[in-house]
Amino acid sequence: MTVTWAGPRSKGTEIRVYGVTACIAMPPSPGEGADGPCLVEHTPLPESARKLIAKAPASTGKVSWTWRNWENIGSSVALSPDGTAYEAIVIAAYNAAGHSKFIIVDPGYWCGGCTY
Numbered sequence: 001m002t003v004t005w006a007g008p009r010s011k012g013t014e015i016r017v018y019g020v021t022a023c024i025a026m027p028p029s030p031g032e033g034a035d036g037p038c039l040v041e042h043t044p045l046p047e048s049a050r051k052l053i054a055k056a057p058a059s060t061g062k063v064s065w066t067w068r069n070w071e072n073i074g075s076s077v078a079l080s081p082d083g084t085a086y087e088a089i090v091i092a093a094y095n096a097a098g099h100s101k102f103i104i105v106d107p108g109y110w111c112g113g114c115t116y
Contacts, residue, residue: 001078002064003054003091003105013058013095017065018050018102019078019086023110030112038077038108039088045102051084058093077108 003017023038024045030036039045056063067081076085088108093100 001067002062003089004062005058005091006061008058008093009061010095011057011059013093014055015058015063015091015093016055016099017053017063017089017091017105019053019080019084020045020049020088020090020108021051021084021086022049023075023087023108024049025107026110030110032113034112035114036110037088038110039090039104040107041104045090050090051080051086053080053086053089075109075111075114077106 003015005015020039024043025036025038025040054063054065067078076087077089078086080086086108089105090102091105092102
């Protein structure tokens, strides 16, 4: 996988890619046939639901990583080599001042009543 960005490209800034381990935006009891994204804009994203996947200097404009075949992983966006299922992917820029807001790269998807 590769994630690219146009900005920021400043020295001293690092881009971090996180896997989101929970389908946060899924309602507690989704109805049969209902569906939607696992992550939506302005959803609080607790540290406990994020796991660092990759990082790179912002000046490179991209970060890449390779994982095994992604077939048959159900509704998850990705399955890491350690078996962690990610329901969404986000990125943020980090520097000495802190970090940017999280940007949704892939919101994931849930489906009430679907079988995989």
